[in-house]
Amino acid sequence: MKNMLLKPIKVGHMELPNRIFMSPMTRSRADNPENKATPLIAEYYAQRASAGLIISEGSQVSKEAVGYINTPGIYSPAQVEGWKLVTGAVHQKGGHIFCQLWHVGRISHPDFHDGKPPVAPSAINPKDKAFTAEGFKNTVEPRALTVAEIHNTTHDFRRAAQNALAAGFDGVEIHSANGYLFHQFFANCANTRTDEYGGSHENKTRFFFETLQEVGQAIGFDRVGVRLNPSAHGFFGITIDQDTIPTFEHIVERLNNYSNLAYVHFTEPMAPVDNVPYAVKEVAKHFRPRYKGKLIINCGFRAESGKQVIEEGRADAVAFGKAFLANPDLVLRIATGAKWNKWDETTFYTAGPKGYTDYPILEAEDRRPKTED
Numbered sequence: 001m002k003n004m005l006l007k008p009i010k011v012g013h014m015e016l017p018n019r020i021f022m023s024p025m026t027r028s029r030a031d032n033p034e035n036k037a038t039p040l041i042a043e044y045y046a047q048r049a050s051a052g053l054i055i056s057e058g059s060q061v062s063k064e065a066v067g068y069i070n071t072p073g074i075y076s077p078a079q080v081e082g083w084k085l086v087t088g089a090v091h092q093k094g095g096h097i098f099c100q101l102w103h104v105g106r107i108s109h110p111d112f113h114d115g116k117p118p119v120a121p122s123a124i125n126p127k128d129k130a131f132t133a134e135g136f137k138n139t140v141e142p143r144a145l146t147v148a149e150i151h152n153t154t155h156d157f158r159r160a161a162q163n164a165l166a167a168g169f170d171g172v173e174i175h176s177a178n179g180y181l182f183h184q185f186f187a188n189c190a191n192t193r194t195d196e197y198g199g200s201h202e203n204k205t206r207f208f209f210e211t212l213q214e215v216g217q218a219i220g221f222d223r224v225g226v227r228l229n230p231s232a233h234g235f236f237g238i239t240i241d242q243d244t245i246p247t248f249e250h251i252v253e254r255l256n257n258y259s260n261l262a263y264v265h266f267t268e269p270m271a272p273v274d275n276v277p278y279a280v281k282e283v284a285k286h287f288r289p290r291y292k293g294k295l296i297i298n299c300g301f302r303a304e305s306g307k308q309v310i311e312e313g314r315a316d317a318v319a320f321g322k323a324f325l326a327n328p329d330l331v332l333r334i335a336t337g338a339k340w341n342k343w344d345e346t347t348f349y350t351a352g353p354k355g356y357t358d359y360p361i362l363e364a365e366d367r368r369p370k371t372e373d
């Protein structure tokens, strides 16, 4: 039987050649005053263009949305021009690429905001670290967004989505995972609001759905994906409680109403949750029966486990993170059964080509395909 990872798939408006997607990864190479993508960043993504779909690193939707140094933005004309280099290079090689739209909320630091605190659903310090120009610093107590500011942030996402299309992206992924702004609204540990944006499931997810609605209306829902990490616990300032999974079930149930949404991208637990009360241990297994659209699964997959999760009907595609970072030709390696390069953590967020565009690709003699099928 053909390896299911190599089977084409229709996602949103795109016919994709395989189900081996590249998961979004911040690489901090936009080290220029405008935080725009550069020719080096274009080279990195173009090297990985054989992915069924590339999801770009998180890209801040406004100045206020930033939380790490040297991450690219998607709000200014210069940034749109920078991203054109990337999308052009990926498309030239026949690839597809979505832009991950990002607002970090409270996972930031006053250093990024002229000394003012970052924004969040409520004034609760996540007690995490922010990566600033002077290295890691402790997060601070953020400032709660007003309702008017929440609406403005929704508009920032819409404008960022329009910018992404102007920059040549095939669509956008709304980053509503990993303890960033939308996830903060979903979580009781970060959201104690008593207005229409806190409390009930409907209220905690209102900002997210208002944003999804605006973004989808602006660029078409078949160009919009959503990322969720329901089992995050003990990091990103997030803790699971008894309302966490019901909240995510509510989100997924409502996402079913968006029948032409491109996809929902789930993450399996990033750290063990065996002893965490109320946590879902197997995310794809739990949410596959609940979500009717295209489901991408991520976290810790290898060739065999990725193939299996699709064969067992628990996901439609697999997003590979660190494996893609270290193997530009991951699709070819999976197709041929070749060995994978190891990733080097010390260069994840450093400047320049080292550990970025210099991972080796397979030599010609290693490219013999396996005699499957």
Ligand SMILES: Cc1cc2nc3c(=O)[nH]c(=O)nc-3n(C[C@H](O)[C@H](O)[C@H](O)COP(=O)(O)O)c2cc1C
Pocket (backbone or CB within 6 Å): 023, 024, 025, 026, 027, 057, 058, 100, 175, 177, 178, 227, 267, 298, 299, 300, 301, 319, 320, 321, 322, 323, 348
């Ligand atoms: C260097 C690095 C940067 C990351 N940046 C992002 C990001 O910008 N947005 C995001 O949603 N996830 C980000 N992640 C999480 C990955 O998308 C993925 O969920 C994680 O690496 C687990 O998948 P893997 O086991 O296949 O690597 C990042 C991970 C790494 C290693």
